Amino acid sequence: MKSSTGIFVFIILLSFFGCKKKEIEKVDKLQFEKSVINTVFLEIVDSIYMDRRVMLPPPSPRTDFKTNKKDTIGYNNELKKYWHYQDSIRNDKNRIxxxxxxxxxxxSPQETEILPKEINLSKYSYDISKETDEYKFDLKTFANNKKFDFQYTSKYPHQRDWDLNDKNSSMPVGTISVSRIQFNKTKTSGILSAGASCGGGRxxxxxxxxxxxxxxKWKIAKIIHTWVS
Structure with missing residues (x-):
């Protein structure tokens, strides 16, 4: 009886340590993934971000429908104001x-459908847990970035409600999202999706x-444009 009890306890211990090992491996994998996204995040943002302050096109010439003539004087003044504002944004040294x-x-589902058409997935080991497991992106790493001031979107109204004509500096000029990374079997390459918006739902x-x-050193190898709205 003692022998049976000892075997039972041994099996329980093996199961416990086996589960513990898997938990540690999962944490290690997540830490590795976080370190990789932190390395490439700024490069991704620099490549895809949208600034709502410079998204609107130049004004169109106005036509006097009574005379059917274009108001070139008024239009030229409006055009000067437009380009002056564009230049002021480009020369602005404040953080974005x-x-x-x-x-x-x-x-995202859109990119998941496109993946097999764009990439040879035979070298990748798809981690199904990343379909459900999420984590909060840690912005502390980038708190002192000189170009960008990153804040969580949850601090603001939903971006679809942002006014593209609003020059309020207290609101973000756009949004960025990034997904979990699917790595190849040797952890030397990875795939993720990213999105950028300037707000207004447009x-x-x-x-x-x-x-x-x-x-x-982790770097962007290729960016594939998948959708636009």
Missing amino acids: LIGVYDDVKKI CGRGFLVIIENKSG
């Missing part, structure tokens, strides 16, 4: 306020981002 979606979720873009580790 970007809203970052709080949670890092699975690769301008947004989606991307597949291919990243690679070359000489110990």
